[in-house]
Amino acid sequence: MRDSRAGEHPPGERPSADELSSGQVLELLRGVVDPELGSNIVELGMAKAVAVGPDGLVDVTIALTTSGCPLRAQIQRDVRARIEGLPGVTKVHITWTELTPEEKAATMAMARWNVSRDTPETEIPATTRVLMIASGKGGVGKSSVTVNLAAAMAQRGFTVGVMDADIWGFSIPRMLGVEGRLGGSPEAGKINPIQMQVGEGLLKVVSMGFLVEREETALMWRGLMLNRAVQHFCEDVAWGPMDYLLIDMPPGTGDVQMGLARMLPRSEMVIVTTPALAVQKVAVRVAGMGRNNFLRIVGVIENMGAFVAPDGQKHLLFGEGGGQALADDIGAPLLGSIPLDVAVAHGSDTGRPVALGTGPAADAYTAMVDLIVTAAAPPIEMEGCSARLLAVAEQALDEADL
DSSP, X not given: OBOOOTTOSXXXXXXXXXXXXXXXXXXXXXXXBOTTTOSBTTTTTOEEEEEEOTTSEEEEEEEESSTTOTTHHHHHHHHHHXXXXXXXXXXXXXXXXXXXXXXXXXXXXXXXXXXXXXXXXXXXXXXXEEEEEEOSSTTSOHHHHHHHXXXXXXXXXXXXXXXXXOSTTOOHHHHHTOOOOOEEETTTTEEEOEEEEETTEEEEEEOGGGTSSSTTOXXXXXXXXXXXXXXXXXXXXXXXXXXXXEEXXXXXXXXXXXXXXXXXXXXXXXXXXXXXXXXHHHHHHHHHHHHHTTOEEEEEEEOSOOEEOTTSXXXXXXXXOHHHXXXXXXXXXXXXXXXXXXXXXXXXXXXXXXXXXXXHHHHHHHHHHHHIIIIISOOOOOOXXXXXXXXXXXXXXXXXXX
8 A cells, every 4th residue: 555645746637546645635535524514524633544555446544523423424425426536546445433532622623723713714504515517618508507407406495506607708697587686784794695486495596697787798807806706706695504506617727716616625516518529628627627626526417419300310410429528538427418409598598497397408407416416416414413513613712702
């Protein structure tokens, strides 16, 4: 087993199985966040050891606060999801142990520090699963995918936030058929998202489209202003409880993407591409940016798949194989392929997401959401042992203020 130091691999490159070190795996595990404490398991001292074998076996030792911690299943899923996507990894074995009384005290001390220290604080609850919907190029239907995934999740009864982080190219309000202006309470100093009931669920939406006078208004902003706008969406919006937050990212790998990766390190990515292989090659760069920031890649969605004519014949207007090729290239699952369906464009233009209707595209979204909420990125379970540590940390801070 190797136990080399992290940081020896050149930035921007992915290590092969032969080059992968335990230090690099530990850095990746910094993306596994305790959902109640809001800190990663490495920082909390829960990731006790990592060993990488020449056969691709990665052995991880995780110490829980109690042996029967209900968060074990959640942590197990996240640890496996982070490591199994690395090239050359054949198996992940997790050994479970329990923190000693001294280690629990140290964990509580770290929790107190994390509660009090001046880090980028957001209004996005630690109980919310954050999915960045990203693409390498514009025009692949990323915003359409974001809207339809969110609508399908809400229809299943989830509370879903939608953040339109494509500041220049905002389109979420029109696609959802939502109008209005963002407002809030001057006393609280927070902005209230626009809310929309969908079935038994709820959508909470924030977009620059709710702030400009006209939809056609051009925003000629540079990097600092773009990042500041997104920072406001994270820090100054009273999101409240949510099961999921879907972020419609701008295309590519620019300032907004890197800023959000820093502000929301527990985020995960869903990459949208088309069947065209040329588009797939560009999307690989987005996956590289995500992994360089230790973001888990949930999977790939192929948009604009085969068009099925009324006679049942399939027409591959944009080629074929791009989604599966991208998934294979980056070591992530293909979550599904959305067929080319005129109902998708009509739904986007009229503010009626196709996922809420019937037809081939609606069926594809239903299947993808089933996969996401049950296996690929299920809701974070909050009934757990770490809540006790958080309560202790907050109590200690309150006592310190007395």
